[in-house]
Amino acid sequence: MLLLSDTSRVEEHIELARWSSGNELVAGVGLTILLLLGVRWLYRHEQRGRMSPRARTALMLLRYSVLLLMGLIALEPVRARYLHRTIDAVTLVLADESASMGLADRYRGEAGARRVAAVAPSDVDPAAGITRAALVRRIASSEWLGELSKRNRVRVFGFSDRVRPLAELPARTAAPPGVELAIEPVGAATNLGLAVREAVEAAGGAPVAGVVLLSDGCINAGEPIEAVGQYLRSRQIPLFAVGVGDPSEPVNVRLVEVTAPRMVFKDDPFNITAFLGGEGLSGRSVDVELVERTAGGQGRTVAQRSARARPDGSFDPVVFERRVSRPGDWDYEVRVAPLDDESIVSDNTRTVFPAVRVLDDKMRVLLVGGAPSYDYRFLARLLIRDRTVNVSCWLQSADRRAVREGTTVIDHLPSTREELLKYDAVLLVDPNPAELPADWGLLVASLVSEYGGGMLYVAGRKYTTEFFRSPRTAPLAEILPVARDPDSELMLNDLGIYQRKSWPVVVPDAALTHPILRMADDPAGTRAQWALFEGVYWHYPVRREKPAASVLLRHSNPRMVNSSGPHILMAAQYVGSGRSAWLGTDDIWRWRRVSEGSFNRFWIQTLRYIVEGKLAGSRNRALLLADRDRCQPGESITITARLLDEAYKPLANPVAEVTVGLPSGVTRTLSLDALEGRPGYYQGRLVAEQPGPIRLSVSLPSAVGEATTATCDVSVAPSDLEMRSLTLRREPLIELARQTGGAYYEVDEAGRVSESIEDRSQTIVVAERPRPIWDNAWVLAALVGLLSVEWAARRALNLL
Known part of the structure; x- marks a missing residue:
């Protein structure tokens, strides 16, 4: 870093502090x-004593001197004493260090x-690629x-989402030969407003001759261009922009996202879907491969696909089926083979996270139904046939001595904590609250919220109203993702029990990618x-969804x-470490x-979603959850x-590490603090x-x-x-230069920038404290001496 140097000179002269100007x-x-x-007249007409002409002249000169x-x-x-200090103006150079400056443009345009x-x-061929x-x-x-630096001092800054100094050069000083700026194009964003303000403030009180911007114009963070231009214009600072990058559309294919289920069962088929995007790819084909590896093991290519871009550059999803x-x-890692003329290859690979x-x-499931409705019967048969489910069925309306259905047949409703903890999920198909034990609802709610289990409630025409009223099922209603509508009975009476017209279900846009609803x-x-699904005839109205x-x-x-x-037909939410879901219609069997495939898929996906917390580890003593599995730096x-x-009781420590x-x-x-009111739960950020x-x-030790x-x-x-905008964007650079009275230059015109920047150096005059000449012993001695000589002479001449 070179030191600043201002030029200065000293000026000294004698001045009169009083009566030195004007009328005075x-x-x-x-x-x-x-x-x-008056002195001359007096001495010429002096009659006393004996004075010769020479004596008169001498006395007159003495009086003149006094x-x-x-x-x-x-x-x-x-x-x-005056100090003349010339303050050199500063030319600020801002070099873009955002990630887009690391792109290797191939400059297909002539x-x-x-x-x-x-x-x-x-020795560099632009067509072969050169980074910005x-x-x-x-x-x-x-x-x-x-x-x-021939006219002004130069300070160079690199900027992206932060600003850092790179170099400094005094005015009228040649830079050392061979110096290269240490530019690192790794920034996550381009915040020009931040860079301009910090660079101007770093100049201190020195005048700023201009700002030179070296950038591709992809300004995507901080203040808008208009605000930056207004800031510079208010300080009369021109901006001179040099556009760097290829203005033509680049060729690039990228993996936008790769999706896969978080959990699958052994020998169960599942899909890994890759979503591709890109630019400049109309009609071109790309090769996509899937690499599979066990955790920490060697990877191997297990599948390959070819994808062709549509005329607008988009792709159909690339689907890999695995078992x-x-x-x-x-x-799992999806890779796209780089194209010969591709600008970016760093976005051609994406890994499924977390691992599958x-x-x-x-899945161990308890299915409880109040009556043998169509939904209950179809669901029971589906779960019994599915080899990934171990289901136990309890139909409340069946005879006590009847043989129950299920993979594991039960002879009574599981009603103790030990019995219920064996299950991963409880499915309630319009159960009769009167047939449930008094504390059964509380135990099931505990299974969900404390042990990570899942609960699905399917509304029905017989018992749902009583379900929301009964104190036996109040703990279950509390963990549902919907809030009861007090006017629901009036609305049901108004609609009637049977309706002749079905109404299609509506899937909100935000729910199209939800694991329960995904059908493609x-x-x-x-x-x-x-x-394509048939609509619903009857539904149980609720007021609203709960906040989470x-x-x-x-x-x-x-x-x-x-x-x-619109009335809610289905909703889901997290409850502690588990999940609950609400299905407010009994017409699902019509789908x-x-x-049949989509019907089965809906139910199995619903079941897997609500049991995911339990299967992820809630059968163990420890469970660790993050509110999201993907984020960005700084979040x-x-x-x-x-x-x-x-003993499987909540841990009582105040802090968990x-x-x-x-x-x-x-x-x-990371220290997690115990949550008040939730024994065994800890939370931190x-x-x-x-x-x-x-x-x-x-880790929890065990004896x-x-x-x-x-x-x-x-x-x-x-x-x-x-990476959202890959081309050189001239428009914001040109507009910013126009607003501030500067100019825009192409890369081959950058040498002309120095000709446009004026010398704005300023000279400041600083006056030191004056030193009196008259206020000293020599002046006093001279005055006393002259008066003494005159007195002695007048005495000698008898003039006193």
């Missing part, structure tokens, strides 16, 4: 002349290639910076499939609307007539742990600082056997903000 000086000079003339000396003292002469060829090194950051380093060479026979965590967990055991590999296919709930299905009848919108994640002691494995390989400890995978783990460990994975993805 004229009056003083006139008075002095009159006094001198008067002149006293006059000078009255004028108060001082020695004045004009762009010609401009870059004039700047790029002779490399062009900035080439432009901001020692010679270019030296030209800028795994070995339980455990499996990692293949389960060995079956893309939202459009899911919406199309749901449009997600609405999945709504009614389409314009009469079925309240203050919260089987449209598509915070809420971490929740449910911890039990060896969680180990955090960071992307850098470093581990640290983690701020993601850098991109990459984060693994959280908590017998191995310790219980729970893990949770979070992926911190780098922001794609910089």
Whole structure:
């Protein structure tokens, strides 16, 4: 870093502190002349004593000297010292260091290639690709910076979502040869407003001659261009922009997203879907492959596909079907083979996160129905046939001695905590509250909220009203994702028990990708499939969804609307470490007539969604959950742990320690505080600082056997903000230069920037404190001496 240097010079001269100008000086000079003339007249007409002409002249000169000396003292002469300091103006150079500056443009256009060829090194072919950051380093060479410093001091800053100084050069000083700016194009965003303000403030009180901006114009954060221009214009600072990058559309294919189920069962088929995007790909084909590996193992390519871009550059989803026979965590990575002329290859790979967990055991389900409705019967048969489900059925209206259905046949309704904890989910198909034990609802609610189980309630015409009224089922109503409508009975009486017209279900846009509703590999296919299902005739109206709930299905009848919108037919939510769902119609069985496969898929997906918390680890003493499994740097994640002691009672420690494995390989400890009112639950917040995978783990020691460990994975993805616009955007740069009175230059015109920047250096004069000349012993001695000589002479001549 070079030091600042301002030029200065010192000026000294004698000044009169009083009566030194204007009328006072004229009056003083006139008075002095009159006094001198008066002295002359007096001495010429002096009659006393004996004075020769020579003596008269001597006395007159003495009196003249005394008067002149006293006059000078009255004028108060001082020695004045002035410091003339010339402050060099500053030219601020802002070099874009955002991630888009790392793109290697290939300049397929003839004009762009010609401009870059004039700047790029002779051994670099623009058509083969040169990064924008490399062009900035080439432009901001020692010679270019030296030209800028001929008139003003130069300060260079790199900026993206932050600002950092890169170099500094005094005015009228040549830069050392061979100096190259250390530009690092890794920033997550381009915040020009922040860069301009910090650079101007860093100049301190020095005048700013201009701002030189080296950028691709992809300004995507902070203040809008208009505000930046107004800020510079208010300070009369012109901006000179140099556009760097290819204005033509680049060729790029990228993996936008890869989706896969979080958990599957052994030998159960599942899909991994890759969503592709890109630019400049109309009609071109790309090769896509799927790599599979066990956690920590070697990867192998298990499938390959070819995808062709539509005329608008979009792709159909690429679907890979897999079936795994070995339980455990499996990692999947989708890769797109780079194209020969592709600008970016870093976005051609994406990993499924978190890993797909293949389960060995079956989902253990308790199905309880108040009566043998169609929904109950079809659902029971489906679950009994499904090899991933171990279901026990309890039909309340059946004879006590009847043989029950199910994979595991039961002879009584499980009613103790130990019996209920064997199940992963409880499905309630319009149960009769009067037939349930008094504390049964409380035990099921505890299974869901404390032990990660799932609960689905399917409304029916017989018992749903009583379900919301009965104190036996009040704990179950409390954990539902919907709130009861006090006017529901009036509305049902108004509608009647039977309706002749069915109304299609409506899937909100936000629910199209929900795991329960997904019927295709893309939202459009899911919406199309749901449009084929038969509508609903009867439903149980509720007031609204609860704050943490997600609405999945709504009614389409314009009469079925309240203050919260169309009536809710289905909703789901998290309840503690478990999940609950509400299905407000008993017409689901009709969907089987449209598509048995889609009917089965809906029920199995619903079941898997509500049991996911239990299968993820709630059968163990420790459970670790994050409120989301993907985030970006700087965002915070809420971490929740449910911890039990060896007797499976809530842990009573005030704090729980969680180990955090960071992307850098470093581990640290995160403290979770106990949640008030929820024994065994702990919560804390983690701020993601850098991109990459984060693994959280908590371990509970055991006196017998191995310790219980729970893990949770979070992926911190780098922001794609910089990759949304890949071309040189001249318009904002030109507009900003116009607003501030500057100019825009192409890369081959960057050498002209120094000619447009004026010398705005300023000279400041600083006056030091004057030093009096008259106020000293020598002046006093001279005055006393003259008066003494005159007195002695007059005495000698008998004039006293």
